[in-house]
Amino acid sequence: MILNFLNMGGYGFYIWLSYSFALVSLYSLYYFSSKQLKSVKHLEAIYSSSSLEKVVDLNSAQRI
Amino acid sequence: MFSKSSISRLKVFFLFFFFTILVIFFVYKNIKKNSVYFYSPKQVQNLNNMPSAPVRIGGLVKQGSIKKNNGIYNFIITDLNNDIFVEYKGLLPDLFIEGKSAVVEGYLKDKKSFIARTVLAKHDQNYMPPEIAKMLKVKTENNK
Amino acid sequence: MFEIFRPRVFFNLANSSLFWLKLLFIISLIISLSFALIFSPIDYLQKDTVRIMYVHVPSSWISLFIFLIIGVSSFISLIFRIKIFSVYAKTLAPIGFVFSLISLVSGSLWGYPTWGTWWSWDARLTSMLVLVLIYFIYICTWNLIKNFNTAEKITNIIAIIGLINLPIIKFSVNWWNTLHQPSSITLSSAPTIHVSILAPLLMMFFTLCIFSLIIFLIRYKYEIINFRINKK
Numbered sequence: 001m002i003l004n005f006l007n008m009g010g011y012g013f014y015i016w017l018s019y020s021f022a023l024v025s026l027y028s029l030y031y032f033s034s035k036q037l038k039s040v041k042h043l044e045a046i047y048s049s050s051s052l053e054k055v056v057d058l059n060s061a062q063r064i
Numbered sequence: 065m066f067s068k069s070s071i072s073r074l075k076v077f078f079l080f081f082f083f084t085i086l087v088i089f090f091v092y093k094n095i096k097k098n099s100v101y102f103y104s105p106k107q108v109q110n111l112n113n114m115p116s117a118p119v120r121i122g123g124l125v126k127q128g129s130i131k132k133n134n135g136i137y138n139f140i141i142t143d144l145n146n147d148i149f150v151e152y153k154g155l156l157p158d159l160f161i162e163g164k165s166a167v168v169e170g171y172l173k174d175k176k177s178f179i180a181r182t183v184l185a186k187h188d189q190n191y192m193p194p195e196i197a198k199m200l201k202v203k204t205e206n207n208k
Numbered sequence: 209m210f211e212i213f214r215p216r217v218f219f220n221l222a223n224s225s226l227f228w229l230k231l232l233f234i235i236s237l238i239i240s241l242s243f244a245l246i247f248s249p250i251d252y253l254q255k256d257t258v259r260i261m262y263v264h265v266p267s268s269w270i271s272l273f274i275f276l277i278i279g280v281s282s283f284i285s286l287i288f289r290i291k292i293f294s295v296y297a298k299t300l301a302p303i304g305f306v307f308s309l310i311s312l313v314s315g316s317l318w319g320y321p322t323w324g325t326w327w328s329w330d331a332r333l334t335s336m337l338v339l340v341l342i343y344f345i346y347i348c349t350w351n352l353i354k355n356f357n358t359a360e361k362i363t364n365i366i367a368i369i370g371l372i373n374l375p376i377i378k379f380s381v382n383w384w385n386t387l388h389q390p391s392s393i394t395l396s397s398a399p400t401i402h403v404s405i406l407a408p409l410l411m412m413f414f415t416l417c418i419f420s421l422i423i424f425l426i427r428y429k430y431e432i433i434n435f436r437i438n439k440k
Contacts (some may be wrong), residue, residue: 077283157323190400191261196252
Protein backbone atom coordinates (compact mmCIF):
# COMPACT_ATOMS: atom_id res chain seq x y z
CA MET A 1 0.00 0.00 0.00
CA ILE A 2 2.64 2.50 1.08
CA LEU A 3 5.11 1.09 -1.43
CA ASN A 4 2.47 1.50 -4.09
CA PHE A 5 2.01 5.11 -3.09
CA LEU A 6 5.75 5.79 -3.13
CA ASN A 7 6.13 4.07 -6.47
CA MET A 8 3.49 6.28 -8.16
CA GLY A 9 2.99 3.87 -11.03
CA GLY A 10 6.69 3.73 -11.80
CA TYR A 11 7.15 7.50 -11.92
CA GLY A 12 7.90 7.89 -8.19
CA PHE A 13 11.49 8.96 -8.76
CA TYR A 14 10.58 11.97 -10.91
CA ILE A 15 7.63 13.02 -8.78
CA TRP A 16 9.35 12.76 -5.42
CA LEU A 17 12.51 14.40 -6.71
CA SER A 18 10.62 17.39 -8.07
CA TYR A 19 8.55 17.78 -4.90
CA SER A 20 11.60 17.48 -2.67
CA PHE A 21 13.59 19.92 -4.79
CA ALA A 22 10.76 22.43 -4.44
CA LEU A 23 10.47 21.86 -0.68
CA VAL A 24 14.22 22.11 -0.04
CA SER A 25 14.68 25.25 -2.12
CA LEU A 26 11.61 26.97 -0.66
CA TYR A 27 12.65 26.05 2.86
CA SER A 28 16.16 27.38 2.32
CA LEU A 29 14.69 30.60 0.95
CA TYR A 30 12.69 30.92 4.17
CA TYR A 31 15.68 29.95 6.32
CA PHE A 32 18.09 32.44 4.79
CA SER A 33 15.53 35.24 4.77
CA SER A 34 14.77 34.72 8.47
CA LYS A 35 18.45 34.48 9.27
CA GLN A 36 19.11 37.78 7.53
CA LEU A 37 16.28 39.43 9.43
CA LYS A 38 17.58 38.05 12.72
CA SER A 39 21.00 39.54 12.03
CA VAL A 40 19.47 43.03 12.21
CA LYS A 41 16.88 42.22 14.84
CA HIS A 42 18.62 44.30 17.54
CA LEU A 43 18.05 47.39 15.42
CA GLU A 44 14.36 46.79 15.04
CA ALA A 45 13.44 48.59 18.25
CA ILE A 46 14.47 51.90 16.71
CA TYR A 47 11.88 51.35 14.04
CA SER A 48 8.78 51.68 16.13
CA SER A 49 6.08 52.37 13.64
CA SER A 50 5.51 55.96 14.72
CA SER A 51 9.07 57.10 14.04
CA LEU A 52 9.77 54.81 11.14
CA GLU A 53 8.89 57.43 8.57
CA LYS A 54 11.48 59.82 9.96
CA VAL A 55 14.17 57.19 10.30
CA VAL A 56 13.69 55.56 6.94
CA ASP A 57 13.98 58.50 4.66
CA LEU A 58 13.25 56.65 1.48
CA ASN A 59 9.68 57.63 1.05
CA SER A 60 9.31 60.39 -1.44
CA ALA A 61 5.81 59.62 -2.59
CA GLN A 62 4.83 63.27 -2.36
CA ARG A 63 7.51 64.23 -4.81
CA ILE A 64 5.46 62.88 -7.73
CA MET B 65 0.38 66.19 -10.81
CA PHE B 66 3.79 65.11 -12.13
CA SER B 67 6.94 67.13 -11.72
CA LYS B 68 8.70 68.53 -14.79
CA SER B 69 11.70 66.25 -14.41
CA SER B 70 9.42 63.21 -14.18
CA ILE B 71 7.78 64.16 -17.43
CA SER B 72 11.08 64.67 -19.22
CA ARG B 73 12.30 61.29 -17.99
CA LEU B 74 9.05 59.78 -19.19
CA LYS B 75 9.61 61.29 -22.66
CA VAL B 76 13.14 59.90 -22.87
CA PHE B 77 11.85 56.54 -21.69
CA PHE B 78 9.16 56.33 -24.35
CA LEU B 79 11.64 57.34 -27.03
CA PHE B 80 13.88 54.46 -26.02
CA PHE B 81 10.90 52.18 -25.60
CA PHE B 82 9.70 52.89 -29.13
CA PHE B 83 13.12 52.14 -30.61
CA THR B 84 13.57 48.94 -28.63
CA ILE B 85 10.17 47.71 -29.72
CA LEU B 86 11.15 48.44 -33.32
CA VAL B 87 14.45 46.56 -32.97
CA ILE B 88 12.78 43.64 -31.23
CA PHE B 89 10.16 43.47 -33.93
CA PHE B 90 12.81 43.08 -36.63
CA VAL B 91 14.83 40.60 -34.60
CA TYR B 92 11.67 38.60 -34.00
CA LYS B 93 10.79 38.60 -37.69
CA ASN B 94 14.26 37.30 -38.45
CA ILE B 95 14.26 34.65 -35.76
CA LYS B 96 10.88 33.43 -36.87
CA LYS B 97 12.20 32.94 -40.39
CA ASN B 98 15.50 31.32 -39.53
CA SER B 99 14.98 29.26 -36.43
CA VAL B 100 12.51 26.48 -36.68
CA TYR B 101 12.28 24.03 -33.83
CA PHE B 102 10.58 21.48 -36.03
CA TYR B 103 9.16 21.23 -39.56
CA SER B 104 5.74 19.90 -40.33
CA PRO B 105 5.49 17.18 -43.00
CA LYS B 106 3.98 19.76 -45.33
CA GLN B 107 6.97 22.08 -44.94
CA VAL B 108 9.25 19.14 -45.74
CA GLN B 109 7.44 18.58 -49.03
CA ASN B 110 8.02 22.23 -49.90
CA LEU B 111 11.77 22.14 -49.20
CA ASN B 112 13.88 22.90 -52.26
CA ASN B 113 17.05 21.08 -51.28
CA MET B 114 17.54 18.32 -48.75
CA PRO B 115 19.17 19.59 -45.54
CA SER B 116 22.26 17.52 -44.71
CA ALA B 117 22.28 18.67 -41.07
CA PRO B 118 19.95 16.95 -38.61
CA VAL B 119 16.43 18.36 -38.55
CA ARG B 120 13.32 17.85 -36.49
CA ILE B 121 9.93 16.91 -37.85
CA GLY B 122 6.75 17.15 -35.83
CA GLY B 123 3.31 15.77 -36.47
CA LEU B 124 0.83 13.09 -35.56
CA VAL B 125 1.81 9.45 -35.33
CA LYS B 126 -0.47 7.77 -37.85
CA GLN B 127 -3.00 5.30 -36.45
CA GLY B 128 -1.85 1.70 -36.84
CA SER B 129 1.48 2.63 -38.35
CA ILE B 130 3.87 1.61 -35.56
CA LYS B 131 5.66 -1.62 -36.48
CA LYS B 132 8.60 -3.24 -34.81
CA ASN B 133 11.03 -5.75 -36.25
CA ASN B 134 14.50 -6.64 -35.00
CA GLY B 135 14.42 -3.76 -32.53
CA ILE B 136 13.82 -1.22 -35.27
CA TYR B 137 10.64 0.79 -35.14
CA ASN B 138 8.91 1.97 -38.28
CA PHE B 139 6.09 4.49 -38.10
CA ILE B 140 4.54 7.32 -40.05
CA ILE B 141 4.54 10.97 -39.02
CA THR B 142 1.67 12.73 -40.70
CA ASP B 143 -0.20 16.03 -40.85
CA LEU B 144 -3.18 14.04 -42.24
CA ASN B 145 -2.22 15.00 -45.84
CA ASN B 146 1.49 14.29 -46.12
CA ASP B 147 3.12 11.18 -44.70
CA ILE B 148 6.75 10.69 -43.78
CA PHE B 149 8.09 7.21 -43.08
CA VAL B 150 10.34 7.17 -40.04
CA GLU B 151 12.86 4.54 -39.04
CA TYR B 152 14.10 4.51 -35.48
CA LYS B 153 16.23 2.25 -33.34
CA GLY B 154 16.00 2.76 -29.60
CA LEU B 155 13.54 3.21 -26.77
CA LEU B 156 10.28 5.06 -27.33
CA PRO B 157 9.04 7.47 -24.64
CA ASP B 158 5.97 6.40 -22.67
CA LEU B 159 3.73 9.00 -24.22
CA PHE B 160 4.56 7.94 -27.77
CA ILE B 161 1.11 6.75 -28.79
CA GLU B 162 -0.60 6.34 -32.13
CA GLY B 163 -2.85 9.29 -32.88
CA LYS B 164 -0.86 11.68 -30.64
CA SER B 165 1.82 14.17 -31.59
CA ALA B 166 5.53 13.46 -31.60
CA VAL B 167 8.73 15.17 -32.67
CA VAL B 168 11.49 13.17 -34.33
CA GLU B 169 15.09 14.32 -34.63
CA GLY B 170 17.42 12.95 -37.29
CA TYR B 171 18.26 12.99 -40.99
CA LEU B 172 16.04 13.23 -44.03
CA LYS B 173 16.83 10.58 -46.63
CA ASP B 174 14.38 12.06 -49.08
CA LYS B 175 11.08 13.85 -48.84
CA LYS B 176 9.27 10.71 -47.80
CA SER B 177 11.67 8.92 -45.48
CA PHE B 178 13.50 9.88 -42.37
CA ILE B 179 16.02 8.21 -40.09
CA ALA B 180 15.45 9.27 -36.51
CA ARG B 181 18.14 9.59 -33.85
CA THR B 182 15.77 10.71 -31.13
CA VAL B 183 12.03 10.42 -30.74
CA LEU B 184 10.25 12.88 -28.46
CA ALA B 185 6.60 12.61 -27.50
CA LYS B 186 4.65 15.85 -27.45
CA HIS B 187 1.68 15.98 -25.17
CA ASP B 188 -1.31 18.26 -25.53
CA GLN B 189 -2.87 20.69 -23.08
CA ASN B 190 -5.74 18.38 -22.11
CA TYR B 191 -5.69 16.77 -18.71
CA MET B 192 -8.39 14.47 -17.38
CA PRO B 193 -8.85 11.38 -15.24
CA PRO B 194 -9.03 8.04 -17.13
CA GLU B 195 -12.77 7.56 -16.40
CA ILE B 196 -13.62 10.88 -18.02
CA ALA B 197 -11.43 10.06 -21.02
CA LYS B 198 -13.25 6.75 -21.42
CA MET B 199 -16.64 8.48 -21.20
CA LEU B 200 -15.57 11.03 -23.84
CA LYS B 201 -14.40 8.25 -26.12
CA VAL B 202 -17.69 6.41 -25.83
CA LYS B 203 -19.54 9.63 -26.53
CA THR B 204 -17.61 10.42 -29.71
CA GLU B 205 -18.02 6.85 -30.93
CA ASN B 206 -21.78 7.06 -30.38
CA ASN B 207 -21.89 10.29 -32.35
CA LYS B 208 -20.21 8.64 -35.32
CA MET C 209 -3.62 58.37 -2.19
CA PHE C 210 0.04 57.41 -1.85
CA GLU C 211 -0.34 56.49 1.81
CA ILE C 212 -0.29 52.82 0.90
CA PHE C 213 3.23 53.15 -0.49
CA ARG C 214 4.71 54.43 2.75
CA PRO C 215 7.42 52.09 4.10
CA ARG C 216 5.46 51.72 7.28
CA VAL C 217 2.53 49.91 5.68
CA PHE C 218 4.19 46.60 4.87
CA PHE C 219 6.42 46.88 7.91
CA ASN C 220 3.38 46.97 10.19
CA LEU C 221 1.67 44.31 8.15
CA ALA C 222 4.68 42.07 8.69
CA ASN C 223 4.58 42.66 12.43
CA SER C 224 0.88 42.04 12.81
CA SER C 225 0.17 39.27 10.34
CA LEU C 226 3.22 37.04 9.92
CA PHE C 227 2.05 34.54 12.52
CA TRP C 228 -1.40 34.19 10.96
CA LEU C 229 0.02 33.95 7.47
CA LYS C 230 2.35 31.15 8.56
CA LEU C 231 -0.58 29.33 10.14
CA LEU C 232 -2.66 29.74 6.99
CA PHE C 233 0.29 28.55 4.92
CA ILE C 234 0.78 25.36 6.95
CA ILE C 235 -2.92 24.48 6.80
CA SER C 236 -3.22 25.18 3.10
CA LEU C 237 0.04 23.35 2.37
CA ILE C 238 -1.23 20.22 4.09
CA ILE C 239 -4.56 20.37 2.25
CA SER C 240 -3.09 21.06 -1.17
CA LEU C 241 -0.30 18.51 -0.83
CA SER C 242 -2.72 15.78 0.17
CA PHE C 243 -4.90 16.65 -2.80
CA ALA C 244 -1.93 16.84 -5.15
CA LEU C 245 -0.36 13.57 -4.06
CA ILE C 246 -3.24 11.41 -2.84
CA PHE C 247 -6.75 12.51 -3.73
CA SER C 248 -6.31 13.83 -7.24
CA PRO C 249 -6.82 11.29 -10.04
CA ILE C 250 -4.14 10.30 -12.52
CA ASP C 251 -4.19 11.64 -16.05
CA TYR C 252 -5.51 9.31 -18.76
CA LEU C 253 -2.27 9.54 -20.76
CA GLN C 254 0.44 10.79 -18.45
CA LYS C 255 -0.63 8.66 -15.48
CA ASP C 256 1.03 9.81 -12.27
CA THR C 257 3.50 12.24 -13.86
CA VAL C 258 0.68 14.77 -14.00
CA ARG C 259 1.35 15.35 -10.29
CA ILE C 260 4.55 17.18 -11.19
CA MET C 261 2.31 19.80 -12.78
CA TYR C 262 1.10 20.87 -9.32
CA VAL C 263 4.65 22.06 -8.57
CA HIS C 264 5.69 23.12 -12.05
CA VAL C 265 2.82 25.29 -13.20
CA PRO C 266 2.23 27.40 -10.04
CA SER C 267 5.99 28.03 -9.74
CA SER C 268 6.14 29.23 -13.34
CA TRP C 269 3.13 31.49 -12.85
CA ILE C 270 4.56 33.01 -9.69
CA SER C 271 8.01 33.55 -11.17
CA LEU C 272 6.48 35.33 -14.17
CA PHE C 273 4.10 37.36 -12.03
CA ILE C 274 6.87 38.43 -9.65
CA PHE C 275 9.01 39.55 -12.57
CA LEU C 276 6.08 41.58 -13.85
CA ILE C 277 5.83 43.35 -10.48
CA ILE C 278 9.61 43.89 -10.42
CA GLY C 279 9.51 45.39 -13.91
CA VAL C 280 6.59 47.72 -13.19
CA SER C 281 8.09 48.80 -9.84
CA SER C 282 11.39 49.49 -11.55
CA PHE C 283 9.63 51.60 -14.14
CA ILE C 284 7.91 53.68 -11.45
CA SER C 285 11.14 53.98 -9.53
CA LEU C 286 13.18 55.01 -12.55
CA ILE C 287 10.73 57.56 -13.91
CA PHE C 288 9.12 58.99 -10.79
CA ARG C 289 12.07 58.50 -8.42
CA ILE C 290 10.11 56.79 -5.68
CA LYS C 291 12.76 54.74 -3.95
CA ILE C 292 10.38 52.47 -2.10
CA PHE C 293 9.51 50.75 -5.39
CA SER C 294 13.14 49.78 -5.85
CA VAL C 295 13.03 48.24 -2.41
CA TYR C 296 9.91 46.25 -3.40
CA ALA C 297 11.71 45.00 -6.50
CA LYS C 298 14.88 44.12 -4.61
CA THR C 299 12.84 42.27 -1.99
CA LEU C 300 10.91 40.23 -4.54
CA ALA C 301 13.82 39.18 -6.75
CA PRO C 302 15.15 36.20 -4.74
CA ILE C 303 11.62 34.79 -4.41
CA GLY C 304 11.07 34.93 -8.15
CA PHE C 305 14.50 33.45 -8.77
CA VAL C 306 13.84 30.42 -6.58
CA PHE C 307 10.44 29.84 -8.19
CA SER C 308 11.87 30.09 -11.69
CA LEU C 309 14.54 27.55 -10.75
CA ILE C 310 11.89 25.20 -9.37
CA SER C 311 9.95 25.62 -12.59
CA LEU C 312 12.97 24.63 -14.70
CA VAL C 313 14.00 21.66 -12.54
CA SER C 314 10.50 20.25 -12.13
CA GLY C 315 9.84 20.82 -15.82
CA SER C 316 12.94 18.87 -16.67
CA LEU C 317 11.90 16.06 -14.32
CA TRP C 318 8.49 16.07 -15.98
CA GLY C 319 9.92 16.18 -19.48
CA TYR C 320 12.07 13.08 -19.15
CA PRO C 321 9.31 10.53 -18.50
CA THR C 322 6.77 12.19 -20.83
CA TRP C 323 8.67 13.71 -23.77
CA GLY C 324 11.71 11.48 -23.51
CA THR C 325 14.24 14.25 -22.90
CA TRP C 326 15.44 16.33 -19.96
CA TRP C 327 15.97 19.44 -22.00
CA SER C 328 15.33 20.70 -25.48
CA TRP C 329 16.12 24.08 -26.99
CA ASP C 330 12.60 24.96 -27.96
CA ALA C 331 11.30 28.51 -27.61
CA ARG C 332 9.47 28.07 -24.29
CA LEU C 333 12.31 26.33 -22.48
CA THR C 334 14.95 28.70 -23.81
CA SER C 335 13.01 31.84 -22.91
CA MET C 336 12.40 30.45 -19.42
CA LEU C 337 16.14 29.85 -19.04
CA VAL C 338 16.68 33.47 -20.08
CA LEU C 339 14.31 34.53 -17.28
CA VAL C 340 16.38 32.59 -14.72
CA LEU C 341 19.54 34.28 -16.04
CA ILE C 342 17.95 37.73 -15.87
CA TYR C 343 16.90 37.07 -12.26
CA PHE C 344 20.46 35.96 -11.53
CA ILE C 345 22.04 39.04 -13.11
CA TYR C 346 19.51 41.25 -11.33
CA ILE C 347 20.30 39.81 -7.89
CA CYS C 348 24.04 39.84 -8.53
CA THR C 349 23.92 43.51 -9.49
CA TRP C 350 22.22 44.38 -6.22
CA ASN C 351 24.83 42.43 -4.28
CA LEU C 352 27.88 43.63 -6.16
CA ILE C 353 27.15 47.36 -6.20
CA LYS C 354 27.20 48.67 -2.66
CA ASN C 355 25.99 52.19 -3.35
CA PHE C 356 22.21 52.08 -3.20
CA ASN C 357 21.58 54.86 -5.70
CA THR C 358 23.85 53.41 -8.38
CA ALA C 359 22.62 49.85 -7.86
CA GLU C 360 19.05 51.11 -7.98
CA LYS C 361 19.43 52.71 -11.41
CA ILE C 362 21.26 49.79 -12.99
CA THR C 363 18.87 47.17 -11.65
CA ASN C 364 15.88 49.27 -12.72
CA ILE C 365 17.18 49.25 -16.27
CA ILE C 366 17.92 45.50 -16.16
CA ALA C 367 14.40 44.80 -14.92
CA ILE C 368 12.76 46.96 -17.60
CA ILE C 369 14.80 45.27 -20.32
CA GLY C 370 13.94 41.90 -18.79
CA LEU C 371 10.27 42.78 -19.03
CA ILE C 372 10.49 42.21 -22.79
CA ASN C 373 11.13 38.55 -22.11
CA LEU C 374 7.75 38.06 -20.39
CA PRO C 375 5.50 38.20 -23.47
CA ILE C 376 8.04 36.02 -25.29
CA ILE C 377 7.68 33.35 -22.61
CA LYS C 378 3.92 33.69 -22.51
CA PHE C 379 3.32 33.50 -26.24
CA SER C 380 6.29 31.33 -27.28
CA VAL C 381 4.02 28.31 -27.50
CA ASN C 382 1.77 30.12 -29.96
CA TRP C 383 4.40 31.92 -32.04
CA TRP C 384 6.75 29.02 -32.64
CA ASN C 385 6.55 25.28 -33.03
CA THR C 386 7.52 24.05 -29.59
CA LEU C 387 7.85 20.74 -27.83
CA HIS C 388 6.13 22.34 -24.87
CA GLN C 389 2.34 22.10 -25.02
CA PRO C 390 0.18 25.26 -25.31
CA SER C 391 -1.40 26.80 -22.22
CA SER C 392 -4.24 24.87 -20.67
CA ILE C 393 -5.62 27.85 -18.83
CA THR C 394 -6.23 30.97 -20.88
CA LEU C 395 -8.32 34.06 -20.36
CA SER C 396 -10.18 33.65 -23.61
CA SER C 397 -11.50 30.10 -23.32
CA ALA C 398 -12.45 27.46 -20.80
CA PRO C 399 -9.56 25.54 -19.22
CA THR C 400 -8.73 22.23 -20.87
CA ILE C 401 -8.02 20.62 -17.52
CA HIS C 402 -10.67 18.50 -15.84
CA VAL C 403 -11.90 20.05 -12.60
CA SER C 404 -10.52 17.22 -10.45
CA ILE C 405 -7.01 18.07 -11.69
CA LEU C 406 -7.60 21.82 -11.87
CA ALA C 407 -8.66 22.10 -8.22
CA PRO C 408 -5.37 20.87 -6.66
CA LEU C 409 -3.49 23.05 -9.15
CA LEU C 410 -5.29 26.18 -7.97
CA MET C 411 -4.93 25.15 -4.31
CA MET C 412 -1.20 24.74 -4.76
CA PHE C 413 -1.05 28.12 -6.51
CA PHE C 414 -2.82 29.74 -3.55
CA THR C 415 -0.45 28.04 -1.09
CA LEU C 416 2.64 29.18 -2.94
CA CYS C 417 1.23 32.73 -3.19
CA ILE C 418 0.84 32.80 0.60
CA PHE C 419 4.39 31.51 0.90
CA SER C 420 5.67 34.27 -1.40
CA LEU C 421 3.84 36.87 0.68
CA ILE C 422 5.44 35.54 3.89
CA ILE C 423 8.93 35.64 2.41
CA PHE C 424 8.23 39.08 0.94
CA LEU C 425 7.26 40.48 4.34
CA ILE C 426 10.30 38.96 6.07
CA ARG C 427 12.70 40.18 3.41
CA TYR C 428 11.01 43.57 3.21
CA LYS C 429 11.51 44.13 6.93
CA TYR C 430 15.15 43.22 6.54
CA GLU C 431 15.64 45.48 3.53
CA ILE C 432 14.05 48.47 5.27
CA ILE C 433 16.21 48.10 8.37
CA ASN C 434 19.26 47.34 6.26
CA PHE C 435 18.64 50.35 4.06
CA ARG C 436 19.02 52.64 7.01
CA ILE C 437 22.25 50.95 8.11
CA ASN C 438 23.79 51.32 4.67
CA LYS C 439 22.83 54.95 4.50
CA LYS C 440 24.75 55.89 7.63
